[in-house]
Amino acid sequence: MLQDLQAYFATNAxxxxxxxxxxxxxxxxxxxxxxxxCVPLGVFISRKARIADAVINAVNVCRVVPSLAVLALAMPLxxxxxxxxxxxxxxxxxxxxxxxxYTAFKEMDPLIREAAKGMGMSPMQTIVQVEFPxxxxxxxxxxxxxxxEIIASASLAVLIGGGGLxxxxxxxxxxxxxxxxxxxxxxxxxxxxxxxxGFSLLLKRVTMYTS
Amino acid sequence: MKYLLTHTDRxxxxxxxxxxxxxxxxxISLLLAIPIGIAITKxxxxxxxxxxxxxxxxxxxxxxxxxxxxxxxxxxxxxAIIGLIAYSQMILVRNVAAAIRGIDPLIIEAAKGMGMSKAQIVFRIEIPLAVPVVVAGIRVAAVSIISIATVAAWINAGGxxxxxxxxxxxxxxxxxxxxxxxxxxxxxxxxxxxxxxERLLSPNMS
Numbered sequence: 243m244l245q246d247l248q249a250y251f252a253t254n255a256x257x258x259x260x261x262x263x264x265x266x267x268x269x270x271x272x273x274x275x276x277x278x279x280c281v282p283l284g285v286f287i288s289r290k291a292r293i294a295d296a297v298i299n300a301v302n303v304c305r306v307v308p309s310l311a312v313l314a315l316a317m318p319l320x321x322x323x324x325x326x327x328x329x330x331x332x333x334x335x336x337x338x339x340x341x342x343x344y345t346a347f348k349e350m351d352p353l354i355r356e357a358a359k360g361m362g363m364s365p366m367q368t369i370v371q372v373e374f375p376x377x378x379x380x381x382x383x384x385x386x387x388x389x390x391e392i393i394a395s396a397s398l399a400v401l402i403g404g405g406g407l408x409x410x411x412x413x414x415x416x417x418x419x420x421x422x423x424x425x426x427x428x429x430x431x432x433x434x435x436x437x438x439x440g441f442s443l444l445l446k447r448v449t450m451y452t453s
Numbered sequence: 454m455k456y457l458l459t460h461t462d463r464x465x466x467x468x469x470x471x472x473x474x475x476x477x478x479x480x481i482s483l484l485l486a487i488p489i490g491i492a493i494t495k496x497x498x499x500x501x502x503x504x505x506x507x508x509x510x511x512x513x514x515x516x517x518x519x520x521x522x523x524x525x526x527x528x529x530x531x532x533a534i535i536g537l538i539a540y541s542q543m544i545l546v547r548n549v550a551a552a553i554r555g556i557d558p559l560i561i562e563a564a565k566g567m568g569m570s571k572a573q574i575v576f577r578i579e580i581p582l583a584v585p586v587v588v589a590g591i592r593v594a595a596v597s598i599i600s601i602a603t604v605a606a607w608i609n610a611g612g613x614x615x616x617x618x619x620x621x622x623x624x625x626x627x628x629x630x631x632x633x634x635x636x637x638x639x640x641x642x643x644x645x646x647x648x649x650x651e652r653l654l655s656p657n658m659s
Contacts, residue, residue, distance in 0.1 A: 306600070308614075310614060402621070411520045
């Protein structure tokens with residue numbers, strides 16, 4: 243099998259790297275997009291008790307839908323290719339980030355907000371300078387969960403023409419080609435593990451205040 | 454929606470296939486997780502390496518794990534079931550350990566003080582207190598492997614994922630929708646069922 247791998251790399255190294263880069267780009271972009279949408283949204287709904295429960299419950303129910311189904315449903319709605327896959331992955335990345343941001347801001351000690359107000363901070367200053375740093379560990383934990391899920395789901399992106407390393411696994415299964423299976427499975431597994439370890443290190447760094 | 458109504462038999466067959474695949478995985482997984490969970494609470498040195506190992510397994514994306522297993526176990530339901538067992542181990546083992554650790558040692562003391570024998574303490578105190586926590590773990594594991602099992606259709610393991618893959622390849626949106634609805638019904642139903650069991654088994658502490 244090692245010889246097969248060598249032979250593949252000798253002629254197709256660039257194909258492998260294109261797939262790997264596409265996998266990383268898909269995952270990273272969807273995570274960043276999901277953060278840009280869900281962190282502000284989470285802060286917003288944490289201030290609106292009336293709609294918050296409805297939103298969080300709806301999100302929790304939607305999480306039951308498997309990622310394969312979300313990607314599959316993106317096809318009739320958005321077509322095939324990189325962009326539909328990216329949008330579907332962004333949708334999948336949202337729930338953990340939204341729920342964690344909401345929880346972090348919701349569970350914040352109201353006395354902290356009072357103190358910031360007493361010091362003459364505006365609501366915006368309070369959110370950015372006081373609440374956000376305190377909420378950061380919980381938000382990062384949400385992004386960590388989302389990242390592992392997205393790296394996994396991105397392996398399915400190939401089904402709707404989104405590319406990525408899932409290509410090798412899907413073809414490897416279809417042709418029962420062990421070399422292809424390994425070319426897909428090993429890098430995907432490593433990506434997931436690296437992301438998990440990286441975020442756990444980051445989590446230690448951003449946890450500056452502990453009560 | 455139309456497919457769901459016109460091909461109810463087929464959807465029902467796949468639903469049952471999905472259910473039996475996940476139920477079988479869950480049963481085997483539980484049989485493994487209970488002794489492992491008990492062992493790692495008794496021998497504390499094992500806790501970190503064992504949960505760490507299952508943590509790594511849990512991190513590996515399902516499609517990649519199936520791909521790694523295929524050269525060994527081939528295509529088919531066996532591979533899917535082994536993968537699903539591996540995923541549920543992390544959740545179940547941690548919950549079994551947490552359930553045992555969560556029992557207040559004072560309750561055990563009190564039971565000893567009341568003159569209960571070792572067997573009585575296990576059967577009348579420890580198990581009733583630990584079971585609801587374990588059931589909560591089973592619920593989380595069940596819902597997540599129902600979702601993961603969708604992908605198993607690609608490795609010839611059947612189940613409701615079959616409808617989604619067929620829908621994808623023939624651009625048959627109705628099939629995708631039917632599969633998605635059936636999986637959501639199965640997952641939500643399982644969640645509600647185990648929540649009810651949890652409530653029934655929770656000891657009345659008031």
